[in-house]
Amino acid sequence: MNNGEQRRLNGEAEEDEEEDDANNGGLAAWERAYADERSWESLQEDESGLLQPIDNQSLKHAQYRRRLRAASTARIQKGLIRYVYIVIDLSKAAAEMDFRPSRMGVVAKHVEAFIIEFFYQNPLSQVGLVTIKDGVAHCLTDLGGSPNSHVKALMGKLECSGDSSLQNALDLVHGYLEQIPSYGHREVLILYSALSTCDPGDIMETIQKCKKSKIRCSVIGLSAEIFICKHLCQETGGLYYIALDEPHLKELILEHAPPPPAIAEFAIANLIKMGFPQRAAEGSVAICSCHKEAKVGGGYTCPRCKARVCDLPTECRICGLTLISSPHLARSYHHLFPIVPFDEVSPSLLIDQQNKFPRACFGCQQSLLNPGNKPSLRVACPKCKQHFCLDCDIYIHDSLHNCPGCESASHSKIPNANKG
Amino acid sequence: MASAPSKLYADDVSLLMVLLDTNPFFWSSSSLPFSVFLSHVLTFLNSILLLNQLNQVVVIATGYNSCSYIYDSSTSTNQGSDNGRMPARCVNLLQKLEEFVIEDEQLIKEGLREGIASSLLSGSLSMALCYIQRVFRSGPLHPQPRILCLQGSSDGPEQYVAIMNAIFSAQRSVVPIDSCYMGSSNSAFLQQASYITGGVYLKPQQPNGLFQYLSTVFATDLHSRAFLQLPKSLGVDFRASCFCHKKTIDMGYICSVCLSIFCKHHKKCSTCGSVFGQAQSDVNSTSNKKRKTPET
Ligand SMILES: [Zn+2]
Numbered sequence: 001m002n003n004g005e006q007r008r009l010n011g012e013a014e015e016d017e018e019e020d021d022a023n024n025g026g027l028a029a030w031e032r033a034y035a036d037e038r039s040w041e042s043l044q045e046d047e048s049g050l051l052q053p054i055d056n057q058s059l060k061h062a063q064y065r066r067r068l069r070a071a072s073t074a075r076i077q078k079g080l081i082r083y084v085y086i087v088i089d090l091s092k093a094a095a096e097m098d099f100r101p102s103r104m105g106v107v108a109k110h111v112e113a114f115i116i117e118f119f120y121q122n123p124l125s126q127v128g129l130v131t132i133k134d135g136v137a138h139c140l141t142d143l144g145g146s147p148n149s150h151v152k153a154l155m156g157k158l159e160c161s162g163d164s165s166l167q168n169a170l171d172l173v174h175g176y177l178e179q180i181p182s183y184g185h186r187e188v189l190i191l192y193s194a195l196s197t198c199d200p201g202d203i204m205e206t207i208q209k210c211k212k213s214k215i216r217c218s219v220i221g222l223s224a225e226i227f228i229c230k231h232l233c234q235e236t237g238g239l240y241y242i243a244l245d246e247p248h249l250k251e252l253i254l255e256h257a258p259p260p261p262a263i264a265e266f267a268i269a270n271l272i273k274m275g276f277p278q279r280a281a282e283g284s285v286a287i288c289s290c291h292k293e294a295k296v297g298g299g300y301t302c303p304r305c306k307a308r309v310c311d312l313p314t315e316c317r318i319c320g321l322t323l324i325s326s327p328h329l330a331r332s333y334h335h336l337f338p339i340v341p342f343d344e345v346s347p348s349l350l351i352d353q354q355n356k357f358p359r360a361c362f363g364c365q366q367s368l369l370n371p372g373n374k375p376s377l378r379v380a381c382p383k384c385k386q387h388f389c390l391d392c393d394i395y396i397h398d399s400l401h402n403c404p405g406c407e408s409a410s411h412s413k414i415p416n417a418n419k420g
Numbered sequence: 421m422a423s424a425p426s427k428l429y430a431d432d433v434s435l436l437m438v439l440l441d442t443n444p445f446f447w448s449s450s451s452l453p454f455s456v457f458l459s460h461v462l463t464f465l466n467s468i469l470l471l472n473q474l475n476q477v478v479v480i481a482t483g484y485n486s487c488s489y490i491y492d493s494s495t496s497t498n499q500g501s502d503n504g505r506m507p508a509r510c511v512n513l514l515q516k517l518e519e520f521v522i523e524d525e526q527l528i529k530e531g532l533r534e535g536i537a538s539s540l541l542s543g544s545l546s547m548a549l550c551y552i553q554r555v556f557r558s559g560p561l562h563p564q565p566r567i568l569c570l571q572g573s574s575d576g577p578e579q580y581v582a583i584m585n586a587i588f589s590a591q592r593s594v595v596p597i598d599s600c601y602m603g604s605s606n607s608a609f610l611q612q613a614s615y616i617t618g619g620v621y622l623k624p625q626q627p628n629g630l631f632q633y634l635s636t637v638f639a640t641d642l643h644s645r646a647f648l649q650l651p652k653s654l655g656v657d658f659r660a661s662c663f664c665h666k667k668t669i670d671m672g673y674i675c676s677v678c679l680s681i682f683c684k685h686h687k688k689c690s691t692c693g694s695v696f697g698q699a700q701s702d703v704n705s706t707s708n709k710k711r712k713t714p715e716t
């Protein structure tokens with residue numbers, strides 16, 4: 001690996017030279033002000049160029065529309081058990097400050113949000129973290145299901161140096177993902193700051209190896225488009241995007257949180273044997289098999305070998321049975337039984353039938369009348385015909401996944417959602 | 421929303437969403453008559469409103485065929501209590517409740533559902549969560565919301581997915597769901613709801629003393645709860661039931677594509693239609709040997 005050459009490629013790195021050494025210890029005062037307060041994040045420009053507090057509504061609405069579109073293609077099979085490695089480029093390029101306070105800081109912040117969102121949407125999936133530094137890839141955390149341990153490990157290791165090596169990272173991740181069960185979806189999400197890669201061998205071979213192992217590689221670039229990344233994503237069926245600014249980066253990262261449409265040959269459908277342990281009463285004492293400590297209260301008992309474990313989901317250390325709680329599964333059932341998008345009630349109809357329509361949102365009771373008793377914009381559920389305000393519309397489709405109107409009517413006609 | 425200046429909101433101001441089970445099939449067989457239950461609840465609601473001037477109470481009726489808002493302390497005026505015998509808020513509430521029960525009963529005549537006579541908890545939970553979101557939207561300063569389910573009917577299995585969705589949404593917005601369950605056996609839905617959202621699940625041993633239970637366990641605001649010894653959970657039933665027979669099982673098979681649960685090996689998933697690779701009954705234990713154990 002040739003450090004000198006790399007320097008010339010990233011010309012700007014030279015001027016930051018002196019600061020770089022001190023980078024870990026102290027930021028310049030003006031940088032610190034940015035890093036601590038992030039005051040710019042709460043501002044946006046209005047039409048006349050004045051700064052205003054950010055209007056989240058429009059952002060939210062765009063997000064909501066995007067998700068609705070995804071939901072309307074419902075019933076496609078989703079790859080619900082995912083094994084994802086997040087590769088973070090911590091080469092010298094990550095210290096650049098075109099993103100504030102630095103690319104690295106911004107990436108870390110959004111990876112943290114991503115991990116939390118990811119586990120919310122994919123409860124049975126696992127994430128691992130890999131960093132690239134000094135031309136070498138390090139495994140920061142192994143594949144695991146606990147968001148906190150990943151976030152903690154990442155925040156403790158935020159320093160960058162040297163070159164980046166795509167091949168080393170792919171080789172490392174490939175080695176780990178080879179071992180996962182065949183029903184799992186293998187994915188790599190690479191957050192790449194550098195404009196080059198310093199590889200020990202032929203990267204094309206590595207890319208073919210990943211393709212053969214059905215590892216879906218996606219790259220989010222922070223600088224400019226690089227051929228090798230594009231090639232990697234095309235070959236393995238992943239996505240390649242370049243982040244334009246911070247909100248865009250956030251959007252790009254979060255796009256990977258919902259399960260991707262399962263491509264039939266990428267994972268073999270299978271029946272997996274699982275156990276559903278009961279939670280022990282508070283105050284009961286047992287020795288757990290995971291930490292090998294005597295613990296009071298909490299804990300779950302493996303239904304096959306009766307070993308005690310502390311947390312779910314996990315694999316029983318004694319008999320290898322995958323242990324989960326039914327709520328973990330239930331978290332993803334809304335993908336299977338999505339609720340239909342609501343229809344906008346047309347303004348002409350509103351004026352015609354003003355008096356017949358409900359005056360308040362069925363969900364939150366907010367008045368649906370504008371000042372002056374004119375009916376305001378509203379949506380209606382095509383099934384139960386109840387009217388909702390736009391805010392409830394977003395909440396219902398984004399987070400709740402229930403139509404309060406449909407749920408408040410007899411259930412006899414929803415045979416599909418039956419469970420338990 | 422609330423007319424009071426918002427800067428007065430401290431961390432001990434509560435918004436209590438009460439979900440009142442009005443299922444006639446439960447109350448007709450209950451040892452505690454509905455009227456007695458109601459008088460306990462009304463006293464409890466009054467005491468909540470007296471605890472703090474800014475406290476807010478919203479009552480949603482959970483019926484057999486429908487759900488409806490029946491009381492909101494932020495919109496109803498409490499003036500002109502007639503002859504001092506009963507506060508106006510009780511009169512309002514009882515009147516709306518009566519209308520609701522009559523309407524709900526009329527719907528029953530139109531069609532009885534088969535199976536267990538459960539009430540529509542998923543509906544009232546969803547409505548309560550929508551209302552709470554509106555309070556969150558109203559600005560950075562708002563009362564601390566919590567949900568209290570006063571439930572008696574047994575769980576309706578067909579509501580499972582909807583109730584779970586509501587529970588996860590409540591968990592996400594950090595809204596605890598408390599439950600006071602009046603039925604004969606425990607409610608697995610409410611046990612899970614309270615466990616997952618960090619609320620309290622209580623099954624009163626002596627329903628006649630309901631007011632004592634309500635006022636000692638459920639009246640305190642979320643901030644003060646930290647200082648109380650509240651009932652501890654006596655285990656939560658996390659077992660699943662299979663999609664094929666609705667049997668409760670502690671070990672089963674999961675479709676790797678859609679996560680449907682089955683009690684025995686099938687060739688094809690009945691939910692998503694995937695055909696399963698090979699008849700491996702223990703994919704997991706073989707893959708486990710190859711797999712690196714995490715050293716965390
Ligand atoms: Zn342990």
Ligand SMILES: [Zn+2]
Nearest residue numbers: 302305316319
């Ligand atoms: Zn075991």
Ligand SMILES: [Zn+2]
Nearest residue numbers: 361364389392
């Ligand atoms: Zn609404």
Ligand SMILES: [Zn+2]
Nearest residue numbers: 381384403406
């Ligand atoms: Zn509906």
Ligand SMILES: [Zn+2]
Nearest residue numbers: 662664665683
């Ligand atoms: Zn079965």
Ligand SMILES: [Zn+2]
Nearest residue numbers: 675678689692
């Ligand atoms: Zn399936």
